[in-house]
Amino acid sequence: MKNLKSIFAIALISIAFVSCSSDDDAPAPVNEEEIITTLTATLTTAGSTITLTSQDLDGDGPDAPVINVSSPLVSNTTYTGSLDLLNETENPAESITEEIEEEDDEHQFFFSSGLVSTTYADMDEDGNPVGLLFTVTTTDAGTGNLTITLRHEPAKSAEGVSNGDITNAGGETDISVTFPITVQ
Amino acid sequence: MKFFVTLCAICFSAVVMAQNCNSKLSGTIDDFHDGSKIIGASLYIESLDVYAVTDLNGDFKFSKLCDGNYNIKVSHIACETKILNIEVKGNTVYNITLEHHVEELELVNVKGSAIKTQTHSSQETVLKSKDLETYSSGSLGDALKQISGVNSLNTGNTIVKPVINGLHSSRIIVMTNGVRLQDQEWGIEHAPNIDINSAETISVIKGSGALAFGGDALGGVVVMSPQRVFLKDSLFGKTIATTQNNGRGFSLSSKLTKTYTEGWYVSGQGTLKKYGDFKAPNYSLTNTGLNSNGFSIHAGFKTFEQGFNVFYSYLNNEIAILRSSHIGNIEDLVNAINSQQPSIVEDFSYDINAPRQDVTHQIFKAEFYKRFKKFGRLEIQYDFQNNQRFEYDIRVGDDRDKAAIDLKLKTHSIKTALKLDSNHGNTYEIGLSANYQNNFANPNTGVRRLIPDYDKYDFGIYAITDITINDNLRLDFGVRYDFNYYDAQKFYLTSRWEERGYDVDFADLVIDDLGTQLLVNPKFKYHNISASAGTTYKINDEHSILFNYSLSNRAPNPSELFSDGLHHSAARIELGDLRIDQETSNRFALSYLFSSEKLIVNIETFYNHITDFIYIEPTGTEQTLRGAFPVWSYKQTNASLIGLDFSLDYNISKDWSFKNRSSVLRGRNLELNRPLIDMPSNKTVNSFQYSNKKWLNFNASIESELVLRQNDFPNNNFEAFIPTTNETVLVDISTPPPTYHLLHFNSDITFALNHKTNLNVGLSVQNVLNTSYRNYLNRLRYFADDLGRNIMLQLKLNY
Numbered sequence: 001m002k003n004l005k006s007i008f009a010i011a012l013i014s015i016a017f018v019s020c021s022s023d024d025d026a027p028a029p030v031n032e033e034e035i036i037t038t039l040t041a042t043l044t045t046a047g048s049t050i051t052l053t054s055q056d057l058d059g060d061g062p063d064a065p066v067i068n069v070s071s072p073l074v075s076n077t078t079y080t081g082s083l084d085l086l087n088e089t090e091n092p093a094e095s096i097t098e099e100i101e102e103e104d105d106e107h108q109f110f111f112s113s114g115l116v117s118t119t120y121a122d123m124d125e126d127g128n129p130v131g132l133l134f135t136v137t138t139t140d141a142g143t144g145n146l147t148i149t150l151r152h153e154p155a156k157s158a159e160g161v162s163n164g165d166i167t168n169a170g171g172e173t174d175i176s177v178t179f180p181i182t183v184q
Numbered sequence: 185m186k187f188f189v190t191l192c193a194i195c196f197s198a199v200v201m202a203q204n205c206n207s208k209l210s211g212t213i214d215d216f217h218d219g220s221k222i223i224g225a226s227l228y229i230e231s232l233d234v235y236a237v238t239d240l241n242g243d244f245k246f247s248k249l250c251d252g253n254y255n256i257k258v259s260h261i262a263c264e265t266k267i268l269n270i271e272v273k274g275n276t277v278y279n280i281t282l283e284h285h286v287e288e289l290e291l292v293n294v295k296g297s298a299i300k301t302q303t304h305s306s307q308e309t310v311l312k313s314k315d316l317e318t319y320s321s322g323s324l325g326d327a328l329k330q331i332s333g334v335n336s337l338n339t340g341n342t343i344v345k346p347v348i349n350g351l352h353s354s355r356i357i358v359m360t361n362g363v364r365l366q367d368q369e370w371g372i373e374h375a376p377n378i379d380i381n382s383a384e385t386i387s388v389i390k391g392s393g394a395l396a397f398g399g400d401a402l403g404g405v406v407v408m409s410p411q412r413v414f415l416k417d418s419l420f421g422k423t424i425a426t427t428q429n430n431g432r433g434f435s436l437s438s439k440l441t442k443t444y445t446e447g448w449y450v451s452g453q454g455t456l457k458k459y460g461d462f463k464a465p466n467y468s469l470t471n472t473g474l475n476s477n478g479f480s481i482h483a484g485f486k487t488f489e490q491g492f493n494v495f496y497s498y499l500n501n502e503i504a505i506l507r508s509s510h511i512g513n514i515e516d517l518v519n520a521i522n523s524q525q526p527s528i529v530e531d532f533s534y535d536i537n538a539p540r541q542d543v544t545h546q547i548f549k550a551e552f553y554k555r556f557k558k559f560g561r562l563e564i565q566y567d568f569q570n571n572q573r574f575e576y577d578i579r580v581g582d583d584r585d586k587a588a589i590d591l592k593l594k595t596h597s598i599k600t601a602l603k604l605d606s607n608h609g610n611t612y613e614i615g616l617s618a619n620y621q622n623n624f625a626n627p628n629t630g631v632r633r634l635i636p637d638y639d640k641y642d643f644g645i646y647a648i649t650d651i652t653i654n655d656n657l658r659l660d661f662g663v664r665y666d667f668n669y670y671d672a673q674k675f676y677l678t679s680r681w682e683e684r685g686y687d688v689d690f691a692d693l694v695i696d697d698l699g700t701q702l703l704v705n706p707k708f709k710y711h712n713i714s715a716s717a718g719t720t721y722k723i724n725d726e727h728s729i730l731f732n733y734s735l736s737n738r739a740p741n742p743s744e745l746f747s748d749g750l751h752h753s754a755a756r757i758e759l760g761d762l763r764i765d766q767e768t769s770n771r772f773a774l775s776y777l778f779s780s781e782k783l784i785v786n787i788e789t790f791y792n793h794i795t796d797f798i799y800i801e802p803t804g805t806e807q808t809l810r811g812a813f814p815v816w817s818y819k820q821t822n823a824s825l826i827g828l829d830f831s832l833d834y835n836i837s838k839d840w841s842f843k844n845r846s847s848v849l850r851g852r853n854l855e856l857n858r859p860l861i862d863m864p865s866n867k868t869v870n871s872f873q874y875s876n877k878k879w880l881n882f883n884a885s886i887e888s889e890l891v892l893r894q895n896d897f898p899n900n901n902f903e904a905f906i907p908t909t910n911e912t913v914l915v916d917i918s919t920p921p922p923t924y925h926l927l928h929f930n931s932d933i934t935f936a937l938n939h940k941t942n943l944n945v946g947l948s949v950q951n952v953l954n955t956s957y958r959n960y961l962n963r964l965r966y967f968a969d970d971l972g973r974n975i976m977l978q979l980k981l982n983y
Contacts, residue, residue, distance in 0.1 A: 062683040147907035173512030176811035
């Protein structure tokens with residue numbers, strides 16, 4: 001009989017558990033911190049500025065990034081380029097560029113294009129390129145693509161990587177954007 | 185002095201002589217369950233060495249007894265022997281009840297074994313402790329694979345989910361010590377949080393026929409039972425230590441049980457495992473180690489008439505996931521598939537780095553039962569489970585060490601069952617269960633929740649009956665009703681809410697609009713009916729057949745309803761669907777069993793027709809700033825699964841035996857008229873065993889495992905633009921890996937250290953030929969080969 005009593009006691013406690021543990025508080029929203037919503041590449045040469053923007057405000061949501069190239073490039077010209085990255089889901093928008101500058105040895109941008117050539121114009125503390133600053137040189141007129149890729153934790157010392165060849169870079173892709181460009 | 189003692193003895197005997205020695209002891213013996221008279225039971229008074237036997241009316245009589253207390257041993261061929269202390273004073277009448285069902289319980293046993301099965305007419309296989317001990321260092325999923333028709337769905341080699349006849353996750357119920365495991369089993373990379381060493385026997389019941397456990401087990405039920413308690417004063421235990429070269433790890437498990445004649449018992453068990461990086465034949469699988477520790481305590485009081493027990497178990501698993509399987513976007517996936525090599529191979533290490541899982545599961549249970557004379561057995565049980573899951577992803581900056589997934593699932597359950605066994609040979613059981621479950625997804629991860637916060641309420645009621653028509657024919661029937669209710673609070677990206685068309689169909693669920701996100705409050709109810717009917721017919725001593733039909737309904741799980749977003753560890757966007765409704769299975773099973781002294785053959789066939797089968801398949805790609813990702817969506821279709829599981833055990837001679845386990849399965853998507861995704865391949869396992877009792881109980885076996893390429897697969901390949909190469913390529917995520925064949929070797933000897941203690945030493949080699957292979961049902965098959973050769977040494981001490 002003693003057993004029966006203890007079982008009832010446990011049953012009662014359990015009922016108490018059940019009735020106490022529900023909470024009706026609304027959950028807190030999560031605003032992703034690591035998300036990069038916007039990549040802007042600014043190309044400048046004497047007297048003119050061209051911006052290439054890719055903006056994806058819903059992050060991993062269903063909407064595709066909106067890609068915009070402000071104007072065609074001019075043939076046989078060298079542009080000074082810089083990249084700016086933002087998380088615009090926060091208000092005010094958070095600069096991801098600063099984060100990359102702080103951890104520049106763990107990041108590298110890669111540029112690939114069949115139409116224009118690019119070179120790095122910055123380096124990290126180890127003397128390896130980062131790519132937040134770069135140059136673009138155009139030759140003949142035509143149409144094509146410029147793809148900008150950001151790799152996190154790439155093997156910067158692997159063969160060809162410091163020259164901008166992504167083949168052996170490894171790491172994970174944080175950004176991969178293809179801009180359609182025209183050289184006139 | 186001597187004289188004094190003698191004098192005393194004389195005086196004492198004189199007193200005894202003076203006692204009344206003309207007393208009679210008489211009475212009736214009847215059955216505990218139905219009150220019927222027990223004929224031919226023997227009663228034995230040890231101190232006097234006299235016997236009595238019950239007559240046709242169940243009556244017995246001792247005469248010419250002296251008054252006093254006697255220990256009387258009451259026994260009957262079909263009953264448990266009972267020792268009673270009876271006081272005789274004058275003519276004494278004492279009626280005795282005996283438990284007359286022991287024989288009946290044994291009847292249902294698999295021939296030649298002392299193991300109780302859970303069901304009568306289901307396709308059920310029981311693994312005994314010897315079958316399980318070999319897998320002491322592995323996982324539940326590994327151990328179950330020795331049953332034909334059971335496969336596993338792996339994420340690497342330490343996250344192993346059982347697949348029964350092609351179905352897994354929420355379609356399989358895992359019962360441990362009477363508790364239905366609630367451990368976020370919906371996830372493909374969520375292995376059951378269970379220590380295989382905590383079970384003494386495991387029953388695998390194919391299909392949903394075992395309604396007492398639940399109505400939604402379309403795949404089957406895995407019942408893990410602890411050691412049965414015997415009522416005698418005893419202290420026993422066992423320790424298993426295993427070490428292996430692949431993973432350079434060890435596993436240590438120990439169990440100790442103390443029992444008392446009066447019915448008290450206590451048992452404790454603990455397991456510790458540690459592994460570093462495992463190895464494929466050609467490279468190290470960087471970041472694949474495991475740290476696992478767990479213990480359980482089980483104590484209670486047990487007699488035939490009543491008893492209770494309390495149980496607590498704790499298990500923590502820290503599991504590293506192959507570093508190379510963490511990928512960014514489709515381009516990385518294409519690179520991985522094309523290179524056929526893991527992208528990151530480092531030197532051996534015990535470190536467990538991201539990506540990794542850290543899961544802790546705790547169970548508390550209290551159970552009480554009582555038997556009522558001429559009626560039946562009532563039991564009531566409460567259990568509480570707490571499942572804490574952390575998943576760590578490769579992250580940057582301040583979030584580097586922060587979990588990407590932090591889910592806490594708490595479940596309270598109460599259940600009660602009443603089993604009526606007073607009607608000889610027939611039993612009736614009714615039961616009730618109620619659950620309350622709360623899931624909390626911690627927002628501090630900084631990652632949008634894949635699974636939302638929710639409360640879930642379940643209520644179930646069932647009735648089952650088991651009827652014995654005659655010695656050869658049994659029937660059983662069961663029916664069950666379940667009610668499930670979800671009350672979830674979930675954030676959707678506004679863009680996703682609209683893309684899915686929820687703004688039209690579920691506009692009334694929105695309770696808050698945060699601009700880019702919406703907070704919604706789905707409240708969904710599901711009513712489920714399940715039923716089963718089965719029969720076993722014994723044609724003669726050697727042949728028997730079994731037929732079973734079961735109907736079951738399963739409500740969608742949280743993952744199928746609410747998944748929404750990028751699953752970082754899988755590099756895919758997974759989308760649930762709020763419109764998903766229950767799936768309904770109609771399963772027909774037919775088995776034939778041949779059993780003779782030399783040969784046992786079991787052929788199990790089934791046809792499972794599932795209406796509104798819920799499954800996940802690739803449905804396209806979505807572009808983000810990080811590149812394109814494959815989208816996997818939960819969908820419903822009508823499906824059919826048809827299969828045959830074959831097992832054969834043949835004793836060639838006294839020393840040699842042969843074993844075969846084979847299974848064939850075909851799953852069809854009936855609406856799209858094509859194969860179902862992720863169906864296990866056909867396979868056959870053959871082994872020869874040599875045993876010699878004279879050589880220290882020596883056993884050696886060689887096993888051949890042939891897994892055929894899965895040729896029935898849906899083609900979900902798609903084309904994707906790869907920006908860095910400026911090319912559009914085919915992403916081959918569908919093609920299964922080729923056929924493979926593995927050889928395994930096992931051997932063991934046993935030393936008797938003393939009459940109570942045995943030491944068993946086992947040496948085994950898995951994948952003897954170090955064959956490179958990949959399995960279709962391993963989620964990491966895109967990234968690396970499976971395990972290479974593994975040499976394992978096991979010491980088993982029974983005391």
